[in-house]
Amino acid sequence: MGRLLAFAVLAVTSVALPLWPCGAATDEGVLRYSVASDPGLLDWAQKNEFMGDMLLMFNMMEGLVQLNSEGQPVPALASSWEALDGGRSFVFHLRKDVVWSDGKPLTAGDFVFAWRRVLDPATKSGYAFFLNDIENAPEFRSGQLKNAAKLGVTATDDHTLLVKLRRPMRHFASFMYFYITFPQRADLIKKYGKRAFDPDKVVTLGPYRIAARRKGHELTLERNAHYYGEVPKVAKVRVLIEKDLNKRAELAAAAQIDIVQQASNAQIKTLLAREELGWRRADFPGLNVMYLGFNLATALGGNLRYRRALAMAINPNEIAGKMPDEARPAVGLVPVGLPEFAPAGLGYDVKKAHDELASLDRKVTFLYPARHSGLGFAVRDALVDHLGLLIRAIEVGDGEDFRARLRQTGAELFLSGWAADIPDATGFFQMLESDSGFNLMGWRDSGFDQAVRAAEGSAELTRRKQVLHEAQSLALEKAVVLVPLVHKRNTFLLSPRIAHFELFPTLAFFYIKQIELGASKSQ
The missing domain is CATH 3.40.190.10 (Periplasmic binding protein-like II)
Incomplete structure (x- = not known):
């Protein structure tokens, strides 16, 4: 309750x-x-960015479910569904009155084709990790498994889709609203590419x-x-x-x-x-978190002392105070209100920050998106005022590929954010999983991955809190791969x-x- x-x-x-x-x-x-x-091309198997494209895709297409105003799944292309074997398998029953805009009926095979295509490494889908819990998906994504028929998604008939998972997934049906799960037409892709x-x-x-x-x-x-x-x-x-x-x-x-x-x-x-x-x-x-990320592939971003110094020089209350109508301070990855919420981080301590920084280079490149320029300026000013950093700030315009710019510039620091896909705390940890297409930090930790997967499969709130709190401490206090800043309205x-x-x-x-x-x- x-x-x-x-x-x-x-x-x-x-x-x-x-x-x-x-x-x-x-x-x-x-x-x-x-x-x-x-x-450009409206290929929802390959789209990796939000906003304009997302608006079009969610209004021109639908998934097996949609989410209602409380974030709970309701029927869309599927009229009903059942979870079997403790949540390790799901059966979706498709509506029989759905046709494509060219008049051809929707079939379960359209989902099988689409999901195989998303998981095919040749597709290079940034959201392929979304379907990674399907049976044999990791092996297929890596190229180790070549036979797509061995993936745990099959059409038992034209209107029934059977999905087998590698582990129990409490919210698997809820994720079926997202555009990466939308069906696609094999005949049209074969004809037109x-x-x-x-x-x-x-x-x-x-x-x-x-x-x-x-x-x-x-x-x-x-x-x-x-x-x-x-x-x-x-x-x-x-x-x-x-x-x-x-x-x-x-x-x-x-x-x-x-x-x-x-x-x-x-x-x-x-x-x-x-x-x-x-x-x-x-x-x-907003079920989101904006954060200061460290590019671990760079010399400074890969230096733990440097990351600790910058983390302790950031005061989320100060940052949010410069955006009074836009945001509230973040004291962890998970917003207040979700039951798994817990504060985490090194805390604001400028003296300790200076001690950690010591003789490390104060010249740094900072990348931020134009749509969040106000937050970018606030972070830049805080690091200049508190640590005396010499910051080369680069604004990335709307429509530009942020990840490509991160690679091109070699920026040590960047401003980014993450929005949960469903109202569940585990969504805030997915961006840091090793196989996530949105792990901009380049961090890999198998212990973190295991903790998040354990939380995703657990229906017990106490257990879920414990493993997520441990995972959060690992990312924010031990490895210090990012600094939560604000939750934006x-x-x-x-x-x-x-x-x-x-x-x-x-x-x-x-x-x-x-x-x-x-x-x-x-x-």
């Missing part, structure tokens, strides 16, 4: 707004949104499909006439492509978009101050045209089919 209550507190994800007084409609029935980059995922050609089965595209400028989504579910209230979506955050704010100021995401605190205040625009602020709790600005809006309970995206448009404000 306490566990469910904690999830409910963290998942207050809907907001109903009063309709704006009737006036002349602007793009009536059309939702207007902006993303940072053109999606990579071109099967071109936005002009891709076949989908979600509530929306791509109707038009001006490459690099704009996408138009329309309702998918073949969608099995309720007809979405939003008829069309106009997706403007603009990588510059300032220009996106200008679109908002000109009432050209209806939802503002990833704006800076200053931009938010400026837009809200213009009362004639009618923007409303909606804040949602998910802040959106909604135009007066938005009557109802719900945010996904974990990751910062939304289902367009849940949005309701009201009367637009007179222009």
Whole structure:
């Protein structure tokens, strides 16, 4: 009961707004949104980044389940499912009324093909670790096993999917909402190759499909006439492509978009101050953690004394204090509210930090994403003020490959973050597992991996707390591979045209089919 209550507190994800007084409609029935980059190929087996691409994939496709506002799985492409053998196997029963946007029926074989493709090392999927607990998946991913038929995913008939796991997984069904698990069409990939995922050609089965595209400028989504579910209230979506955050704010100021995401605190205040625009602020709790990471492949990043020094020079309360409307301080990986929460870390101690730093080099390169520039500046200033570091700060723009830039620059330090995929504490440890595609630190520890896997398979809260606390201490206090900074709120600005809006309970995206448009404000 306490566990469910904690999830409910963290998942207050809907907001109903009063309709704006009737006036002349602007793009009536059309939702207007902006993303940072053109999606390129919409291959959900290979996509490794979030935001714009994720918004498209979650609204053009669906998985076996979706998560409700409390983070619990509900039927989507699967009408029902059962856990067998203590959670070591799952049987998913597919709906029989689902067809792709070209009219071809969905089959369980579409999932088998897709998952084999994700796990195939030739695909180079950054999220392949998501399916690593399927029987024989590690051996297949490494190339040790060549026969994909030996993977623990089979179609017993056209509408039944059997999944066998290497170990019990309490929340395996919950993870089936994520885009890496979406089905794919073998016939189209065989016919077109990579071109099967071109936005002009891709076949989908979600509530929306791509109707038009001006490459690099704009996408138009329309309702998918073949969608099995309720007809979405939003008829069309106009997706403007603009990588510059300032220009996106200008679109908002000109009432050209209806939802503002990833704006800076200053931009938010400026837009809200213009009362004639009618923007409303909606804040949602975030199941995330922003952190200062160390690149262990570099000489300084690989030096434990250096990592300890910087960790003790960071005061999360000070950092969060510079972002009063955006974040709360992080005292560990797991946010307060989840039952496995526990503080961890070396603590703030500038004197000890100087003792550890001693004669080590104070010149360092620091990489941070443009969308989190305010946090990047706060971290930079703290390290300069407290330790006298000489920092070369490099901003990585939206749409750029952060990992590639990390390799190119050889940066010793970087700012990054992680959002839990479901409301479960183990999700905050996955990025540090040795086989994770998102272990930017380059850290490997088999003891840590074993602890996280034990927690994932345990239904006993006391045992789960114990092993996760030990794993957290190992990463943050002994190895010191990262420093938790803040847990960010998910802040959106909604135009007066938005009557109802719900945010996904974990990751910062939304289902367009849940949005309701009201009367637009007179222009």
